[in-house]
Amino acid sequence: MRRVDANVYMRCSPFFVYEKRGFLFFTRHVDRFCWEVDALIQLQQLHKSYQVQGKTIPALLGIDLSIDKGEIYGIIGHSGAGKSTLIRCINLLERPTSGQVVVDGVDLTKLDDSKLQEKRRQIGMIFQHFNLLSSATVGENVAFPLKLANRSKAEIQKRVDELLKLVGLEAHRDKYPSQLSGGQKQRVGIARALANDPKVLLCDEATSALDPQTTNSILALLLDINRKLGLTIVLITHEMHVIRSICDRVGVIDGGKIVESGEVLDVFLKPQHPTTQEFVEQVADSSELREAVAHEKAAGNRTIARVTFLGEKTYQPILFQTMQETGTVFSILQGTISRMKDTPYGQLVVELEGDVRQNEKTIETLRQRGLEVEVI
Amino acid sequence: MDWTLENVDWSEIAEGTIDTLTMLGFSTLFTILIGLPLGIILFLTSRGQLLQNQVFYAIASFVVNILRSVPFIILMILLIPVTKVIVGTSLGVLGAIPPLVIGAAPFFARLVETSLREVDRGVIEAAQSMGASNWQIIWNVLLPESRPGLVAGITITTVALVSYTAMSGVIGGGGLGDLAIRYGYQRFQTDVMIVTVIILLVLVQILQSLGDRLVMRFSRK
Numbered sequence: 350m351r352r353v354d355a356n357v358y359m360r361c362s363p364f365f366v367y368e369k370r371g372f373l374f375f376t377r378h379v380d381r382f383c384w385e386v387d388a389l390i391q392l393q394q395l396h397k398s399y400q401v402q403g404k405t406i407p408a409l410l411g412i413d414l415s416i417d418k419g420e421i422y423g424i425i426g427h428s429g430a431g432k433s434t435l436i437r438c439i440n441l442l443e444r445p446t447s448g449q450v451v452v453d454g455v456d457l458t459k460l461d462d463s464k465l466q467e468k469r470r471q472i473g474m475i476f477q478h479f480n481l482l483s484s485a486t487v488g489e490n491v492a493f494p495l496k497l498a499n500r501s502k503a504e505i506q507k508r509v510d511e512l513l514k515l516v517g518l519e520a521h522r523d524k525y526p527s528q529l530s531g532g533q534k535q536r537v538g539i540a541r542a543l544a545n546d547p548k549v550l551l552c553d554e555a556t557s558a559l560d561p562q563t564t565n566s567i568l569a570l571l572l573d574i575n576r577k578l579g580l581t582i583v584l585i586t587h588e589m590h591v592i593r594s595i596c597d598r599v600g601v602i603d604g605g606k607i608v609e610s611g612e613v614l615d616v617f618l619k620p621q622h623p624t625t626q627e628f629v630e631q632v633a634d635s636s637e638l639r640e641a642v643a644h645e646k647a648a649g650n651r652t653i654a655r656v657t658f659l660g661e662k663t664y665q666p667i668l669f670q671t672m673q674e675t676g677t678v679f680s681i682l683q684g685t686i687s688r689m690k691d692t693p694y695g696q697l698v699v700e701l702e703g704d705v706r707q708n709e710k711t712i713e714t715l716r717q718r719g720l721e722v723e724v725i
Numbered sequence: 726m727d728w729t730l731e732n733v734d735w736s737e738i739a740e741g742t743i744d745t746l747t748m749l750g751f752s753t754l755f756t757i758l759i760g761l762p763l764g765i766i767l768f769l770t771s772r773g774q775l776l777q778n779q780v781f782y783a784i785a786s787f788v789v790n791i792l793r794s795v796p797f798i799i800l801m802i803l804l805i806p807v808t809k810v811i812v813g814t815s816l817g818v819l820g821a822i823p824p825l826v827i828g829a830a831p832f833f834a835r836l837v838e839t840s841l842r843e844v845d846r847g848v849i850e851a852a853q854s855m856g857a858s859n860w861q862i863i864w865n866v867l868l869p870e871s872r873p874g875l876v877a878g879i880t881i882t883t884v885a886l887v888s889y890t891a892m893s894g895v896i897g898g899g900g901l902g903d904l905a906i907r908y909g910y911q912r913f914q915t916d917v918m919i920v921t922v923i924i925l926l927v928l929v930q931i932l933q934s935l936g937d938r939l940v941m942r943f944s945r946k
Contacts (some may be wrong), residue, residue: 379843466858483845483848484872
C-alpha cells in the first residue's frame with residue numbers, strides 16, 4: 350500500500366477521475382486528501398547473475414520495486430544496465446537467483462510450472478522485435494494466446510474482432526506479419542498481449558525498433574489502453590522521450606541497481622544521480638548551457654538562476670511581471686516549455702543583471718508567486 | 726551399342742517401378758514418424774533450449790552420428806539379422822524397408838533439428854510469456870514456424886531414399902535398382918540400365934519440384 354498525495358496526483362493527471370488507481374480518502378491527520386494505492390507488482394531484493402564459462406556475471410544487484418495498480422511505470426537505463434533482465438524477471442522468463450517477485454499477491458518464484466503458466470496469462474508482454482508467428486496471419490496471431498487458453502472458437506472469433514478494432518487493424522486480419530510495417534506489427538503484438546485481459550502489460554523496448562512518428566503513435570495507443578482499461582504498464586527503454594510522454598513514475602537503473610526513482614516530474618526536473626542527469630541532458634541540451642553559464646560567470650557580478658514552472662503557471666507571465674515590477678534587466682540563456690505526460694512545465698535559465706541584493710529579492714518574489722528558483 | 730531396347734521387358738520395369746515406389750512410400754513414412762520426434766528431442770535437449778539435458782543430448786547425438794557415418798550399403802548388410810527379427814525376411818520390398826528407415830531416420834532427425842534451430846527464439850519466448858506449455862510450444866510454435874524447413878528436409882530425405890532403394894537391389898531388395906544390377910550390370914544389358922536410370926531420374930525430378938512448390942507455399946518470411 351502506498352499513499353499518493355492527491356494534490357500531486359491531480360496535478361499530474363487531469364484524467365484522474367476515471368483512472369481507477371485507488372480510492373480517495375482522508376488520512377488520519379486530516380490535512381490532505383490522499384489516494385490509497387495498492388501495489389500490483391512488488392520486487393523484493395531481486396538478484397540475478399549469469400554463469401558464463403565458469404564465471405559469475407551479476408546482472409541485478411538487489412532490486413526493490415513496487416508498481417501500483419493502474420500506473421505506467423518506466424524503467425530507463427543504458428544498454429547493459431540490467432533493464433532487460435529486470436523486466437524478464439517480472440514474468441519469470443528469467444528466473445532470479447534470489448528474491449521475490451510478487452504479482453497481484455502471488456510470489457511467482459514459488460509456483461510450479463503449470464501454475465506459473467496460468468499466472469503468466471495475466472501478464473501480457475510486447476517485445477522490441479515484435480516476436481509474431483511468421484507462419485500465422487494477423488488474426489491467428491491475436492487468437493494464439495486464446496487458443497493456448499483453450500477458449501471456444503466463437504469466443505476467440507469475437508475477442509479477436511474486438512482487439513483488432515482496439516488497435517485499428519481490422520482491415521489487416523488476413524495478412525501475414527511480413528506484409529506489415531513495424532508499427533503495425535507492434536499493434537498486433539499489443540492486441541495479442543491483451544487477448545487474455547491481463548492485469549499487467551510488460552513492454553520490453555517496445556518502441557526501440559520504430560521510427561519517431563511510429564513511436565509516438567504506439568505510445569499514444571499504450572496510454573489510451575492504460576486509461577480505457579485501467580491496465581498497469583511496466584516499460585523499459587533507453588529513450589527519455591518515452592518516459593516523458595506516458596509514464597507516471599520512473600526508475601533509473603544503472604549497474605544492476607535502481608539508482609533513482611519517483612514521480613517522473615520530480616525525477617526529471619531535479620535529477621540527482623549522474624546517470625539520471627545524463628538522460629535529462631538527452632532532451633535538454635545541458636552541455637550548451639554549461640558553456641553559456643561559464644561564459645557569463647566569467648563576466649562577473651551576475652546572478653544566474655534556473656526557474657521552473659509547473660502546470661497552469663507555465664502559461665502565465667509571472668516571470669515578466671515580476672521583473673518589470675522590480676525593474677530587473679534579465680536575459681534568457683536557455684529555455685524549455687514542454688509537457689511531461691499531461692503536465693505542462695517550463696524551465697528557463699535566466700541571467701539577472703545588476704545588484705546582487707536586489708536580485709535576491711526578485712528571486713524571493715518569484716518563489717512567493719509559486720515558481721521554483723534555483724541559483725546556479 | 727544397341728539402341729533398340731530389345732532386352733527391356735516393360736512388364737518387369739513396371740513391376741520394379743511399383744516396388745520402388747512402395748519401398749519409397751513406406752520408408753519415407755516411417756522415417757518421418759521416427760525422425761521427426763527424434764529431431765525434436767535432439768533440439769529440445771540441446772544447450773539453451775526448453776529441456777536442456779547435456780548428457781541425454783550427447784548420447785542421442787552420438788548414436789545418430791554413428792548411424793549416419795556407416796555407409797548405407799554396409800549398414801544394410803549389418804542390419805540383416807535385425808531386419809529378419811522385425812519383418813521376418815531380409816529380402817524383397819519388405820526386407821528393404823527396415824534398413825532404409827534406420828539409415829534415413831537419423832539423417833532426417835538432423836535436418837529437423839537444424840530447421841527447428843532456425844525458429845526465432847523471441848517467438849518461443851513470446852509463447853512462454855503467454856503461458857504456453859512445452860507441448861503447446863512444440864505444436865503451435867516450433868512445428869508451424871519451421872514448416873518450410875521441415876518440408877525441404879522431407880524432400881531431401883525422400884530423394885536420398887530413392888538412391889538408397891536402388892542400392893538395396895544389391896542385397897536382393899527388389900525394385901528398379903535390383904533390375905539395374907541383375908540385367909544392366911550382371912548381364913551387360915545397357916538398355917535396361919538406361920531405362921531404369923531415366924525412370925529414377927524422372928522420379929527425383931518430380932519429388933524435388935513437388936517439395937520446392939510446397940516450401941514456397943508455406944514460406945511467409
